Structure formats: structure tokens, C-alpha cells
Amino acid sequence: MFRIWAKILEDGRIVKQYTYESEAQFTYSGFFTYLAEICDRLDVPTPVLLKPHIFQYAKFRHVVFRPTDFLEPVGFDRLVLENISG
Numbered sequence: 001m002f003r004i005w006a007k008i009l010e011d012g013r014i015v016k017q018y019t020y021e022s023e024a025q026f027t028y029s030g031f032f033t034y035l036a037e038i039c040d041r042l043d044v045p046t047p048v049l050l051k052p053h054i055f056q057y058a059k060f061r062h063v064v065f066r067p068t069d070f071l072e073p074v075g076f077d078r079l080v081l082e083n084i085s086g
Helices: 028-042 051-060
Strands: 002-010 013-022 063-064 078-083
Touching: 002 051, 013 028, 028 051, 028 063, 028 078
Parallel strands: none
Antiparallel strands: 002 013, 002 078, 063 078
């Protein structure tokens, strides 16, 4: 089981949040699927996922997506995914 806390931040404040939970084992090959489901629940476009994003999540247990990571314009400063599993 794993949990990912997703936060949308504007001017340093959390404006939307969602906790993604799954009973399955976490895999980095499935990271885009987790990201797409999280973005769907938050009603925001899915950002472009690059290797540095996955490496940042693996090393620091969180990843930050900025407006430049999205193909569509977004109305927030950051989308942050944080691993909150034990």
C-alpha cells in the first residue's frame, strides 16, 4: 500500500488537495498512471512527466510540477506530489 498527497499551491497556499491511496505495490513504471488519476481527481490537466521528475520523487519523496511542465495554461503556481507512506 502507498499514499501520495497531492497539493495545488497558489501564492504559497494550498488551494486544492487530494490523497491518492492504492493497495497495490508502488512502481515507478506506473507513476504516470498515478499522476493522471490524481490530476483527474483535482480537475487539472496532466503535466508532462520526465525522468528528472521521477528521479526527484525517488530521491526526495516529493516532486514539484510548475506551469511550464503543462501543455495547457494552468491557474496555479505548483502541483506538488509527496509520498506519505510509512
